[in-house]
Amino acid sequence: MKKLTFTRIFSQLLLLLFVIAWIIPTFGLFISSLRDKDVLAISGWWTSFTTTEVNEIYRTKGKEDQINEGDYYFIKSNLFDEKQGKEIYRFGVTSKNIDEYEVGETALFKDETEITVFENGDYIWKSKEEFTKKKGKRIFVSAKSPPSFTFDNYKEVLLKEGLGQAFLNTFAVALPATLIPLIICSYFAYALTWMKFYGRDLLLATIIASLVVPLQMCLIPVLTIYNDFGALFGVSAKSYPGIWMAHTGFGLASTTFLLWNFLKTLPSEMIEAARVDGATHYDTFIKIVVPLSIPSFASIFILQFLWVWNDLLVGLVFLDKHPSEIILTAKLKELLGSRGENWEILTTGAFVSMTVPLFIFFSLQRYFIRGLVAGSVKG
Amino acid sequence: MAKVNLKSVKKTYDKTEVIHGVDLDINSGEFIVFVGPSGCGKSTLLRMIAGLEDITEGEISIGGEVVNKIIAAERGVAMVFQSYALYPHMTVFDNMSFALKQAKTPIDEIKSRVLESAKILQIESLFERLPKQLSGGQRQRVAIGRAIVRNPKVFLFDEPLSNLDAALRVQTRIEIAKLHNQLAATMIYVTHDQVEAMTLADRIVVINQGIIEQVGTPIELYNSPKNQFVAEFIGSPKMNMINLKNGHKLNMTNLNIPSGATKIGIRPEHLNVSNDNSSKLKGTIRHIENLGEHLLCYINLEKNNEITAKLDVNSSIKINENIHLDWHQNHQHFFDSSGVSID
Numbered sequence: 001m002k003k004l005t006f007t008r009i010f011s012q013l014l015l016l017l018f019v020i021a022w023i024i025p026t027f028g029l030f031i032s033s034l035r036d037k038d039v040l041a042i043s044g045w046w047t048s049f050t051t052t053e054v055n056e057i058y059r060t061k062g063k064e065d066q067i068n069e070g071d072y073y074f075i076k077s078n079l080f081d082e083k084q085g086k087e088i089y090r091f092g093v094t095s096k097n098i099d100e101y102e103v104g105e106t107a108l109f110k111d112e113t114e115i116t117v118f119e120n121g122d123y124i125w126k127s128k129e130e131f132t133k134k135k136g137k138r139i140f141v142s143a144k145s146p147p148s149f150t151f152d153n154y155k156e157v158l159l160k161e162g163l164g165q166a167f168l169n170t171f172a173v174a175l176p177a178t179l180i181p182l183i184i185c186s187y188f189a190y191a192l193t194w195m196k197f198y199g200r201d202l203l204l205a206t207i208i209a210s211l212v213v214p215l216q217m218c219l220i221p222v223l224t225i226y227n228d229f230g231a232l233f234g235v236s237a238k239s240y241p242g243i244w245m246a247h248t249g250f251g252l253a254s255t256t257f258l259l260w261n262f263l264k265t266l267p268s269e270m271i272e273a274a275r276v277d278g279a280t281h282y283d284t285f286i287k288i289v290v291p292l293s294i295p296s297f298a299s300i301f302i303l304q305f306l307w308v309w310n311d312l313l314v315g316l317v318f319l320d321k322h323p324s325e326i327i328l329t330a331k332l333k334e335l336l337g338s339r340g341e342n343w344e345i346l347t348t349g350a351f352v353s354m355t356v357p358l359f360i361f362f363s364l365q366r367y368f369i370r371g372l373v374a375g376s377v378k379g
Numbered sequence: 380m381a382k383v384n385l386k387s388v389k390k391t392y393d394k395t396e397v398i399h400g401v402d403l404d405i406n407s408g409e410f411i412v413f414v415g416p417s418g419c420g421k422s423t424l425l426r427m428i429a430g431l432e433d434i435t436e437g438e439i440s441i442g443g444e445v446v447n448k449i450i451a452a453e454r455g456v457a458m459v460f461q462s463y464a465l466y467p468h469m470t471v472f473d474n475m476s477f478a479l480k481q482a483k484t485p486i487d488e489i490k491s492r493v494l495e496s497a498k499i500l501q502i503e504s505l506f507e508r509l510p511k512q513l514s515g516g517q518r519q520r521v522a523i524g525r526a527i528v529r530n531p532k533v534f535l536f537d538e539p540l541s542n543l544d545a546a547l548r549v550q551t552r553i554e555i556a557k558l559h560n561q562l563a564a565t566m567i568y569v570t571h572d573q574v575e576a577m578t579l580a581d582r583i584v585v586i587n588q589g590i591i592e593q594v595g596t597p598i599e600l601y602n603s604p605k606n607q608f609v610a611e612f613i614g615s616p617k618m619n620m621i622n623l624k625n626g627h628k629l630n631m632t633n634l635n636i637p638s639g640a641t642k643i644g645i646r647p648e649h650l651n652v653s654n655d656n657s658s659k660l661k662g663t664i665r666h667i668e669n670l671g672e673h674l675l676c677y678i679n680l681e682k683n684n685e686i687t688a689k690l691d692v693n694s695s696i697k698i699n700e701n702i703h704l705d706w707h708q709n710h711q712h713f714f715d716s717s718g719v720s721i722d
Contacts, residue, residue, distance in 0.1 A: 267464060272431050273460060273464040273525075276458045276478075278481035
């Protein structure tokens with residue numbers, strides 16, 4: 001076991017802090033998105049695992065449901081519209097005294113009709129005379145509500161609110177906008193690393209220099225130039241190819257730099273061996289360099305994909321707000337404006353937008369292990 | 380099998396000349412070893428023959444054909460690298476067949492040729508393994524096998540044994556020698572280890588600071604080095620150099636010093652103990668190393684000059700005692716002030 005030094009304890013604690021700071025909100029968001037929208041509005045997600053006591057108002061059925069048995073008229077039904085698993089323990093018939101009666105007791109209305117409410121919400125309303133009112137009476141109940149989760153919010157958000165379409169749109173943006181720069185930059189990085197040509201160092205310096213140029217600075221100029229070119233060929237100013245190109249351009253420098261960084265760690269003797277073995281630069285790239293670079297490709301893929309997925313600015317500038325083009329982040333922003341009160345929509349929407357980054361990260365994590373070069377050279 | 384000719388070959392990196400005009404004719408089927416201290420340009424020379432470095436000036440021809448403008452793959456050479464340079468994601472079989480696949484050789488021929496060369500090196504059982512599952516010695520065999528498969532005109536070895544441990548190095552050295560006998564191919568081998576050079580080479584090329592100091596068979600280099608550098612580089616421990624002018628207690632009468640000579644060189648193994656006061660040299664023993672088969676004896680002469688003598692284990696010598704040394708006249712070498720050997 002390693003010695004417990006102060007630095008080590010400190011770093012472990014810091015790590016723990018990061019894990020907590022990351023997991024708790026994510027988990028809370030996930031739980032919130034699975035809760036009933038009414039419950040969500042009044043209590044925090046951490047209460048959803050225990051049985052809570054709620055006071056609710058229900059209305060009985062009206063005259064259509066009455067049946068005549070002997071001398072009395074009855075309305076027999078259940079207060080709950082659907083099975084909720086709630087357990088009623090007290091109830092009342094006036095707003096002044098909402099928990100007047102024990103469950104199973106019979107309450108008396110002013111009009112001398114009697115009602116008995118049972119634990120599961122069943123009730124029997126008894127009257128000597130025929131019920132005449134179309135509307136039922138209000139019943140106040142105190143109930144114990146067990147933990148309950150539902151996918152209704154997801155159904156609502158994905159299908160009715162158009163987040164499902166936005167989800168697909170974001171994929172249509174993010175996949176090409178990740179793969180195109182990755183393909184271009186892998187060739188580029190290979191050339192920068194293993195091919196000798198005039199001005200190579202200058203080119204590399206330019207790329208590194210362009211890393212410091214902020215995206216915001218060139219966003220509008222790029223859009224203007226793209227629009228002018230688009231007009232020339234009759235292409236719409238805002239379209240998928242446009243945003244692919246924009247993301248490719250903005251990602252070019254960093255992707256090339258990262259790949260170059262990796263490729264130059266490949267043993268040069270191996271590349272030379274391939275050359276002596278008769279491999280052209282293209283062969284060397286495809287048959288030797290690419291298979292050995294899968295881990296770095298994967299990590300760069302993750303970086304670029306997450307960046308594109310979470311991007312709002314480029315998406316707003318280069319795409320329209322049509323349902324067919326709007327991306328997830330823009331859609332969420334829109335929902336925040338129009339449905340800001342509806343927490344169930346926001347939490348669910350946020351979680352939907354998080355699923356893909358989470359999935360990508362966890363599924364490609366193993367590629368981070370850089371063990372592939374082991375064995376080619378003496379370790 | 381092909382001869383290799385180098386005609387005033389020069390190499391310049393950013394205006395710094397590292398190879399200063401090398402002329403060398405390598406015969407067909409010859410085992411040539413480039414030897415020299417690190418940074419002398421021996422690897423650069425090899426890489427120029429391989430086609431991995433441009434030739435700044437001069438001409439290299441392989442099998443009579445000038446190859447200056449021909450790319451590495453088409454020169455008919457195969458190279459074995461110091462770090463093995465295997466393709467880590469390919470099995471041994473794929474590693475060995477890579478060059479043939481690149482050359483679009485029919486599958487059947489690839490299989491038979493890979494199998495044939497694997498048999499020579501006894502690595503058939505490793506075909507399905509990845510390089511990382513092999514030991515250092517096995518990796519080097521695969522690397523050599525990868526070269527054999529191509530059936531090259533010239534084999535190039537760039538310090539192939541440097542990464543192996545001592546025992547494996549001796550074993551692989553013998554195998555390379557056997558391989559040369561078996562294939563009778565032209566081989567050029569770069570090393571900084573003069574033992575490898577002496578044991579493997581038909582002819583040794585001693586290179587120092589970008590020029591060839593001497594070319595010759597191992598025994599020629601050992602017996603008649605052309606200059607002080609070669610004399611000191613070949614042989615272990617290195618040749619003792621004694622200044623003639625500084626008035627060491629040399630008994631000059633028996634030496635027959637040629638005119639112009641400023642230094643005399645005697646190899647440690649040629650020194651022997653003499654009880655005679657008329658011996659050629661006298662000194663004090665500072666340190667003795669007993670290697671079992673012989674003693675290495677470090678002897679101080681006057682003016683803090685130190686020489687080494689390889690003496691019989693049974694010699695009755697002790698530290699801090701005086702010693703008289705003698706040698707046979709045939710074993711002495713004279714050098715003038717510029718270090719050139721005088722016969």
